[in-house]
Amino acid sequence: xxxxxxxxxxxxxxxxxxxxxxxxxxxxxxxxxxxxxxxxxxxxxxxxxxxxxxxxxxxxxxxxxxxxxxxxxxxxxxxxxxxxxxxxxxxxxxxxxxxxxxxxxxxxxxxxxxxxxxxxxxxxxxxxxxxxxxxxxxxxxxxxxxxxxxxxxxxxxxxxxxxxxxxxxxxxxxxxxxxxxxxxxxxxxxxxxxxxxxxxxxxxxxxxxxxxxxxxxxxxxxxxxxxxxxxxxxxxxxxxxxxxxxxxxxxxxxx
Numbered sequence: 393x394x395x396x397x398x399x400x401x402x403x404x405x406x407x408x409x410x411x412x413x414x415x416x417x418x419x420x421x422x423x424x425x426x427x428x429x430x431x432x433x434x435x436x437x438x439x440x441x442x443x444x445x446x447x448x449x450x451x452x453x454x455x456x457x458x459x460x461x462x463x464x465x466x467x468x469x470x471x472x473x474x475x476x477x478x479x480x481x482x483x484x485x486x487x488x489x490x491x492x493x494x495x496x497x498x499x500x501x502x503x504x505x506x507x508x509x510x511x512x513x514x515x516x517x518x519x520x521x522x523x524x525x526x527x528x529x530x531x532x533x534x535x536x537x538x539x540x541x542x543x544x545x546x547x548x549x550x551x552x553x554x555x556x557x558x559x560x561x562x563x564x565x566x567x568x569x570x571x572x573x574x575x576x577x578x579x580x581x582x583x584x585x586x587x588x589x590x591x592x593x594x595x596x597x598x599x600x601x602x603x604x605x606x607x608x609x610x611x612x613x614x615x616x617x618x619x620x621x622x623x624x625x626x627x628x629x630x631x632x633x634x635x636x637x638x639x640x641x642x643x644x645x646x647x
Contacts, residue, residue: 407433412444419623420616421516427452431460438481446485449516451509451612453477476508476611480516491629492519492549492622495542497535497565499528499555502580507554509611510576510618517619522546529560543569549625550618554611556580559591566600572621575605576614 415421422441426434434450434457441448450457454477461470461479471480494514498507504525511521524538542548551569553562554576562575575598577591584590588608595605606613 408437410437410440410444412441415445419517419620420513421447421449423513423612424448424450425452426450426457427454431457435460435464442481442483446483447516448481449512450479450481451476453479473508473512475505476512477505478509478512480512487516487518489520490518490623491626492517492619493522493546493626494519494550494552494618494622495522495524495546495548496552496554497523497527497538497542497561498525499553499557499559499561500580501526503554503556503576503578506576506578506609506611507552510552510554510615513612513615514619514622517616517623519619519622520546522548527561528555529558529564532564535561535564539565539568543571549622550574552576552614552618554578554614555595556588556591559594562595562603562605563598563600566598566603569602571602573600573603574614574618575603576611577605577608579609 411422424434424437424441429437438448438450453461458477458479465481469481471482473479496507496511498504507523507525511523514521522542524542527534527538542551548571550572551565552574553565555561556578557580559575559577562573566573575595577588577595579588581588581590585593592605592608595603604617606617
């Protein structure tokens with residue numbers, strides 16, 4: 393606790409204690425969940441992060457807040473991601489590339505909003521992100537080209553797979569690849585289990601090794617976890633933990 397930073401202005405709003413140092417302490421930036429906050433609260437929190445850190449990320453922005461952001465900062469005054477309804481405000485602060493590589497797959501186009509949320513977090517943490525949408529098990533042949541691209545060309549460190557309905561795609565992917573896979577269940581579907589419960593349970597019951605699972609619609613959690621894995625992998629590459637001659641020897645043994 394003694395090593396943790398203390399700010400005199402930590403309680404400078406009556407409704408939030410803002411964690412300005414999360415990115416430096418954890419490596420994950422603060423993401424302001426806006427859909428249950430008032431417009432005034434979200435604007436005050438965003439302005440505080442802009443003032444202190446030069447960046448504010450607002451997720452699940454309701455229409456009223458979108459209008460307020462446009463009124464205050466202008467139509468071009470912030471980055472807007474329509475699918476996930478995410479807004480990023482900046483004052484000269486942009487993510488620095490760190491060499492981490494993440495691929496994101498979705499089973500259907502309807503999963504894109506949550507997948508985009510994960511992609512934004514990964515990019516804001518400095519990772520390179522490749523996205524492949526609508527490659528689910530209803531037409532499994534669509535998966536193989538993008539999966540080959542991700543593994544052989546992009547050489548990704550980790551894969552996020554977002555799926556609703558029966559939630560089968562993460563297990564399929566995890567059974568085919570040699571990198572960690574993060575299952576991201578989405579609340580896409582209908583009838584019993586249609587709010588993501590069936591997808592979540594399917595992923596948790598997987599028999600494919602190497603699959604970890606986050607909660608339903610938790611794009612931020614999936615993105616943060618994937619980025620931390622990718623950043624660590626990139627750090628290992630930079631440190632030269634595997635020497636070229638070792639790689640060649642491994643290839644000769646396998647070949």
